[in-house]
Amino acid sequence: MAANVEIYTWSRCPFCIRAKALLDEKGVEYTEYCIDGDEAARSQMAKRANGRRSVPQIFINNQHIGGCDDTYDLEAQGKLDQLLQ
Template identity: 80%
Template sequence: MMANVEIYTWSTCPFCIRAKALLDRKGVTYTEYCIDDDESARAKMSQRAQGRRSVPQIFINDQHIGGCDDITALNAQGKLDSLLQAS
């Protein structure tokens, strides 16, 4: 079973696009919350992301992973696939 993946994005953010492309290449189904100009959604994301307000913010099985650099680093270290397989 695949993990529950959630990503908060801004539609024109290059880091968001890059993070989604990585997930797409891995065949991951994810829930995207596009928070363009939505301060209440950004506040909710920030609360979940330990105060971070930048996008993207990525969660796997409700665990905060971080942003684009964080998920890319996990992938480079060979740790992302095991997180994505977790049920």
């Protein structure tokens, strides 16, 4: 069974594009919430992300992973694949 991956993004955010590229490279299916200018959606994201309001914010199986750098750090440590199983 594949992991449930969710990512909150802004359409022109370079960190969002980079995070999605990593997920795409790994063949991961994800649900994207593009929240450009939607303050209510950003507040909802921040509530889920322990107050973090920057994008992207990534969740795997409802567990907050963090942003782009956090995701690449997990990949470098060899831990991302475990979370995605």
